[in-house]
Amino acid sequence: MKYPWVVIGGGPAGILSVAKLLDTGITGILWIDEKFNVGRIGEYYKNVPSNDTVKDWIDMLNSYQCLRTFSESLGGKYGLETSQPLGVIYHIFANITEYLQKQVKFQKGYVKELKYERNQWYINIKNQHRIDKGDKIILATGSHPIELNYQTQLYNSQTIPLDLAIDERKLSDYVDTSDTVAVIGSGQSAVLLLKYLTDLKVGHIINLHKITLEETVNSLKALTKKWALSFLASKNKNSILRVSNSSVNREKWLPQCTKIIYAVGFERNPLPKIRGTPIDLEANDGILGQNLFGVGIAFPATEKDRDGHIIKLVGFTSFTRFLQEHFETWLQI
Ligand SMILES: Cc1cc2nc3c(=O)[nH]c(=O)nc-3n(C[C@H](O)[C@H](O)[C@H](O)COP(=O)(O)OP(=O)(O)OC[C@H]3O[C@@H](n4cnc5c(N)ncnc54)[C@H](O)[C@@H]3O)c2cc1C
Incomplete structure (x- = not known):
């Protein structure tokens, strides 16, 4: 099968990328993750206190047209200025995942290789014989602790x-x-x-x-x-x-x-082997290569804090802002 857009990664950044594509009216999306359990938050961080307020989460969800109904369950239940464990947003992201899966083709699996040839991507998923094709790929493949x-x-x-x-x-x-x-x-x-x-x-x-x-x-x-x-x-x-x-x-x-x-930071998860086009993993507009884009904790925007240290902007709100800033360009390429 051939898809106009392929999103690799089912963590928060992958979820928000799929939502962004649907908001733009794009159909025929292939979404790939091994587990579809909201990435590292689902696996490890449900009991971790969040850095965000409930209002941050509501604002984040409301900035995607297709996710607005999911913010309603938060507003009535928790104080807007309170911070809740990440488990609260995990459950919402898990419900969103189910909702989005009904609107895209989703595939459980681990992408081991991406090859760019004749203006399209060939997607090789571990233990799967079929090779899917895609015009544009978003990598939202996450990071792990150093x-x-x-x-x-x-x-x-x-x-x-x-x-x-x-x-x-x-x-x-x-x-x-x-x-x-x-x-x-x-x-x-x-x-x-x-x-x-x-x-x-x-x-x-x-x-x-x-x-x-x-x-x-x-x-x-x-x-x-x-x-x-x-x-x-x-x-x-x-x-x-x-x-x-x-x-x-x-x-x-x-x-x-x-x-x-x-507790010395995070490094990008190993990427699928990428062949057929040069790539720049540090691109600050998320354009990693020809029709290849990156978002989330693996490809974060950066800024200087007030002490002059470079900080990586890793959070749902930052991922949302990143998509708002760059997605239009990704569409037009
Ligand atoms: C302790 C901690 C607390 C945090 N608290 C907050 C917070 O309060 N608020 C906030 O906004 N952010 C927080 N963050 C930051 C950030 O939002 C999370 O780290 C978030 O999980 C990053 O999302 P992601 O989708 O980029 O990556 P991940 O959650 O890592 O998801 C990546 C997904 O891609 C899949 N994947 C990777 N490679 C492949 C492949 N080749 N094929 C198929 N699938 C693949 C993985 O299996 C995974 O499901 C926190 C981070 C940490 C570590």
């Missing part, structure tokens, strides 16, 4: 993967009051981990960070900002030692840690 490797045989610490640690209930299975836990990082996830570990009363917490406390607090949102201001920035934080992430400090402090968690 894991460093500070441990050597000298350090006897166990790494707790961020995807588990970021859920406080799961983290509680991995730590206890006798642990000394190192948290590497200074962003939203790192501070959330410091909060969890404090709440779980682990013995000692050592935070190896790259930016000042003030810069950290400036970059935070919602619950983590509130907590950082009231606890982390106060003098009464005896269980947390914050030290800069230098090799000297790593050598000094990591051998004392029984557990280590890396």
Whole structure:
């Protein structure tokens, strides 16, 4: 079969891309994901407190004509200025997925190769013999946490993967009051981990960070900002030692840690093998190659924060703005 548009990825960015295509009146869309369970949010982050307010979510949904009815269930149920666990928006995205699947051709599978030949894309899905074709492809293939490797045989610490640690209930299975836990990082996830570990009363917490406390607090949102201001920035934080992430400090402090968690950002998931056209994965308008586009946490817009650090704009609201800014151009190419 041949499709005018193909969207690869069923996380929030893929869902919003399909909605954008439908809003434009485009039909004959092929949508591919392995599970269609709202990407990493469905898999790992349902219990994570959101950075957004309910109003942010409502505004985001209302900016897609075909998603407006889904915002109604939020408005009546939760205070507009409250922040809810990501599970709340997960359920809405899951309902949206079902709704969108009725209007497109959806295919469960993992795209392993994309080949551009004679002005069209050939889409090779793992364990499927049929090769579908597409005119234009949107990659919304997501990212995963970066894991460093500070441990050597000298350090006897166990790494707790961020995807588990970021859920406080799961983290509680991995730590206890006798642990000394190192948290590497200074962003939203790192501070959330410091909060969890404090709440779980682990013995000692050592935070190896790259930016000042003030810069950290400036970059935070919602619950983590509130907590950082009231606890982390106060003098009464005896269980947390914050030290800069230098090799000297790593050598000094990591051998004392029984557990280590890396909260040092995300990197793009492996992409399908792309053949037949040059690609530029860093393009800031999402145009990665001929009739090939990228959106979501794998291909985020960037901006400078007030401390001059480059930040990646990764969130449903940012993905929506990105599509609003660039989609018209993608259509016209
Ligand atoms: C802890 C945490 C909290 C966050 N909180 C918020 C928040 O409160 N608000 C907010 O707006 N954002 C938040 N984000 C940021 C962002 O919105 C999420 O990370 C979101 O999951 C990114 O969506 P995505 O669709 O780009 O990627 P993903 O959710 O990773 O989805 C990518 C999808 O593509 C599929 N895929 C990948 N490769 C292929 C392939 N080759 N073939 C087929 N399918 C493929 C994957 O299986 C997956 O389903 C948070 C992120 C984290 C890590």
